[in-house]
Amino acid sequence: MSEQLPLELESAAPSAALRDAESLLALLDAWVERGWLRALDRALAGFFRELDESCPPLALLACALASHQLGHGHVCLDLAATLVSPDFALSLPPEGEDAARASLLPSEILAGVVPSQWRTALAASRLVAVDGLGEAAPLVLAGERLYLRRYWSHERAVAAAIGARLRDAPALPADLAVRLARLFPEPPVVDGERRTDWQKLACALAARGSFSLITGGPGTGKTTTVVRLLALLQGPALEAGQALRIRLAAPTGKAAARLTESIGAQVASLAVDDALRKAIPSEVTTLHRLLGSLPDSRHFRHHAGNLLPLDVLVIDEASMIDLEMMACLLDALPRHARLILLGDKDQLASVEAGALLGDLCRDAEGGFYGAETRAWLEAVGGEPLADPALREGDGERRPLAQRTVMLRHSRRFGGGSGIGRLARAVNCRDAAQARSILAESGRDLHVLRLRGEADRAFERLALDGLPARGESRPQGYAHYLKLLRESRPAADCPPDHEDWKNWAAAVLEAFDEFQLLCAVRKGPWGVEGLNPRIAAALHRRSLLDGDQGWYEGRPVLMTRNDYSLGLMNGDIGIALRLPEPPEQPGAKPQTVLRVVFPRNDGSGGLRWVLPSRLSAVETVFAMTVHKSQGSEFAHTALILPDTLNPVLTKELIYTGITRARHWFSLVESRPGVFDEAVRRQVERRSGLVEALEGRPSPPAPLP
Numbered sequence: 218m219s220e221q222l223p224l225e226l227e228s229a230a231p232s233a234a235l236r237d238a239e240s241l242l243a244l245l246d247a248w249v250e251r252g253w254l255r256a257l258d259r260a261l262a263g264f265f266r267e268l269d270e271s272c273p274p275l276a277l278l279a280c281a282l283a284s285h286q287l288g289h290g291h292v293c294l295d296l297a298a299t300l301v302s303p304d305f306a307l308s309l310p311p312e313g314e315d316a317a318r319a320s321l322l323p324s325e326i327l328a329g330v331v332p333s334q335w336r337t338a339l340a341a342s343r344l345v346a347v348d349g350l351g352e353a354a355p356l357v358l359a360g361e362r363l364y365l366r367r368y369w370s371h372e373r374a375v376a377a378a379i380g381a382r383l384r385d386a387p388a389l390p391a392d393l394a395v396r397l398a399r400l401f402p403e404p405p406v407v408d409g410e411r412r413t414d415w416q417k418l419a420c421a422l423a424a425r426g427s428f429s430l431i432t433g434g435p436g437t438g439k440t441t442t443v444v445r446l447l448a449l450l451q452g453p454a455l456e457a458g459q460a461l462r463i464r465l466a467a468p469t470g471k472a473a474a475r476l477t478e479s480i481g482a483q484v485a486s487l488a489v490d491d492a493l494r495k496a497i498p499s500e501v502t503t504l505h506r507l508l509g510s511l512p513d514s515r516h517f518r519h520h521a522g523n524l525l526p527l528d529v530l531v532i533d534e535a536s537m538i539d540l541e542m543m544a545c546l547l548d549a550l551p552r553h554a555r556l557i558l559l560g561d562k563d564q565l566a567s568v569e570a571g572a573l574l575g576d577l578c579r580d581a582e583g584g585f586y587g588a589e590t591r592a593w594l595e596a597v598g599g600e601p602l603a604d605p606a607l608r609e610g611d612g613e614r615r616p617l618a619q620r621t622v623m624l625r626h627s628r629r630f631g632g633g634s635g636i637g638r639l640a641r642a643v644n645c646r647d648a649a650q651a652r653s654i655l656a657e658s659g660r661d662l663h664v665l666r667l668r669g670e671a672d673r674a675f676e677r678l679a680l681d682g683l684p685a686r687g688e689s690r691p692q693g694y695a696h697y698l699k700l701l702r703e704s705r706p707a708a709d710c711p712p713d714h715e716d717w718k719n720w721a722a723a724v725l726e727a728f729d730e731f732q733l734l735c736a737v738r739k740g741p742w743g744v745e746g747l748n749p750r751i752a753a754a755l756h757r758r759s760l761l762d763g764d765q766g767w768y769e770g771r772p773v774l775m776t777r778n779d780y781s782l783g784l785m786n787g788d789i790g791i792a793l794r795l796p797e798p799p800e801q802p803g804a805k806p807q808t809v810l811r812v813v814f815p816r817n818d819g820s821g822g823l824r825w826v827l828p829s830r831l832s833a834v835e836t837v838f839a840m841t842v843h844k845s846q847g848s849e850f851a852h853t854a855l856i857l858p859d860t861l862n863p864v865l866t867k868e869l870i871y872t873g874i875t876r877a878r879h880w881f882s883l884v885e886s887r888p889g890v891f892d893e894a895v896r897r898q899v900e901r902r903s904g905l906v907e908a909l910e911g912r913p914s915p916p917a918p919l920p
């Protein structure tokens with residue numbers, strides 16, 4: 218990697234901050250003060266200095282940066298990638314700060330440092346285990362990746378558990394091809410052309426092993442596939458009198474609720490006999506509930522010593538699973554159980570460290586099936602694999618690819634859908650194509666270019682949505698607030714009357730008609746600036762009684778799990794004024810503000826919570842794209858900031874666009890930011906695939 222750095226940099230004098238440990242710690246203090254590093258990252262370097270007084274400054278810096286990277290979702294610090302482009306790799310300066318005016322940038326501090334020098338400095342400290350040797354060392358250097366030991370151990374454990382499952386070959390029914398043909402009677406036809414039935418092949422591959430991956434964009438039929446897969450697995454088990462214990466899970470409550478609904482509908486319409494239909498569950502739980510969260514602990518009730526009682530586990534929205542959660546899950550999974558991960562590999566990864574699905578699906582696009590896999594798929598599928606996207610693979614070298622299927626045809630966003638075409642162009646980083654699709658501004662796309670911060674067109678979009686298109690209308694926030702007022706039950710309606718529940722459920726449903734998504738938190742175009750702005754605009758329009766503190770109609774997002782209230786991080790509730798039973802008979806009825814949340818357990822029920830009991834909530838007129846994962850809204854507006862910053866990547870834009878069910882609006886505060894963001898790709902650094910398949914990670918991404 219040192220060849221990539223210009224020679225004059227290699228011989229440059231080291232930055233003054235790297236001269237000794239004191240100077241380095243002073244630099245870290247300065248970074249903490251500016252909000253560039255967390256106090257935790259600095260404290261770790263200070264602690265390591267105490268443990269090893271001779272620890273070289275470059276090693277202390279690496280330690281603080283490895284911790285900093287965890288906060289940005291990377292399980293390790295990749296030395297080589299960091300040296301190629303330090304500020305981009307470390308996402309510094311953070312959003313909202315102008316890089317041009319910043320000083321003491323990582324690129325300045327690390328100028329002249331080469332990977333071999335950094336590795337040597339790390340290897341010189343007894344706090345670093347090189348390639349895992351040295352059990353007690355708190356840091357592990359594996360090739361050019363530096364880990365805090367816990368994350369290295371998680372990565373190893375996940376690779377070992379998946380690796381073992383990839384070698385499994387469970388018994389298959391002799392008539393597998395017939396059963397598959399029964400479940401998939403019609404081959405897909407797109408634009409009059411017959412296509413490979415990837416849903417059928419996904420079922421076949423998933424049945425063939427005890428670990429499988431099914432990836433695909435929105436509406437490509439993942440849920441449909443999994444329901445038929447469960448029928449394929451459960452059918453022979455029932456016939457043998459040994460029904461499988463099947464569990465379905467998703468990372469968030471909202472995703473679990475959405476899936477419970479769509480799986481329920483799919484199971485109901487499945488063309489199988491009643492006994493089999495009844496043996497396929499449709500309730501989707503959250504991963505935390507499945508594993509049994511323990512309050513105030515990162516541990517779970519289920520683990521290697523208390524395994525999950527199940528035979529098949531399906532996890533949807535798997536792009537949101539982080540490394541630690543996956544390690545816990547695999548630890549608690551009985552060895553015989555099948556694990557099927559479903560999700561969209563192109564979406565943003567979890568906020569926590571690790572990008573499991575993206576890492577594991579690295580080969581999904583090209584297929585890379587070995588000759589044996591291909592021949593088997595053709596035999597059970599009953600037709601040759603003719604998809605031009607497929608590339609030749611070697612089953613021995615790419616075992617993961619032999620268990621991965623990518624669903625390629627979106628039934629929701631067909632060829633004519635602007636949202637679908639825009640999402641595909643963004644996914645390919647084709648900014649020019651994306652721009653021309655937006656310019657066509659079809660029925661489902663809209664672009665709003667703002668003229669400065671005060672442009673009222675923004676409020677009009679956020680409050681009123683867009684003019685009606687055909688029979689329906691892309692709404693804004695005025696819609697749910699009008700419904701709140703207009704369909705409120707009469708004041709004398711008894712507090713325990715069903716009408717209150719129905720009204721609250723309708724308000725929650727109407728709120729889902731529109732969501733404003735932001736790329737960033739800070740600044741005028743981030744959630745922190747836009748939430749008060751929208752609340753004030755709604756207040757001015759008399760749609761809200763207030764815009765400070767708690768007021769009726771305030772939508773809030775849970776920012777932490779609260780097990781005592783049964784609410785999970787990401788749940789959305791709305792404050793409503795409700796009647797209270799009078800304290801004494803005949804007394805005047807009182808009203809009280811309560812926050813109503815959907816139960817998110819598939820029951821359609823509601824939870825009512827007093828605002829005073831909610832300690833970790835924020836207003837959610839504007840929501841970050843990260844938080845929106847697993848949710849969909851009829852009309853979604855994505856607003857981009859006026860300066861480029863490290864979070865603006867094609868993954869973020871793609872995730873924002875694909876939250877829209879029917880209409881997508883792009884709000885641009887400055888031209889060009891969208892196009893630049895589409896060209897940039899985030900790649901999380903990890904050694905998972907290398908640990909699994911002995912293949913090196915792809916080259917470091919360039920900004």
Ligand SMILES: Nc1ncnc2c1ncn2[C@@H]1O[C@H](COP(=O)(O)OP(=O)(O)OP(=O)(O)O)[C@@H](O)[C@H]1O
Nearest residue numbers: 416433434435436437438439440441442479628629
């Ligand atoms: N093989 C099929 N034949 C007919 N219709 C199908 C088939 N597969 C999927 N569909 C329909 O296409 C739509 C999208 O399918 P599905 O919900 O399974 O996709 P998904 O990938 O799970 O979507 P999401 O992105 O919302 O999770 C549904 O209306 C479903 O009924």
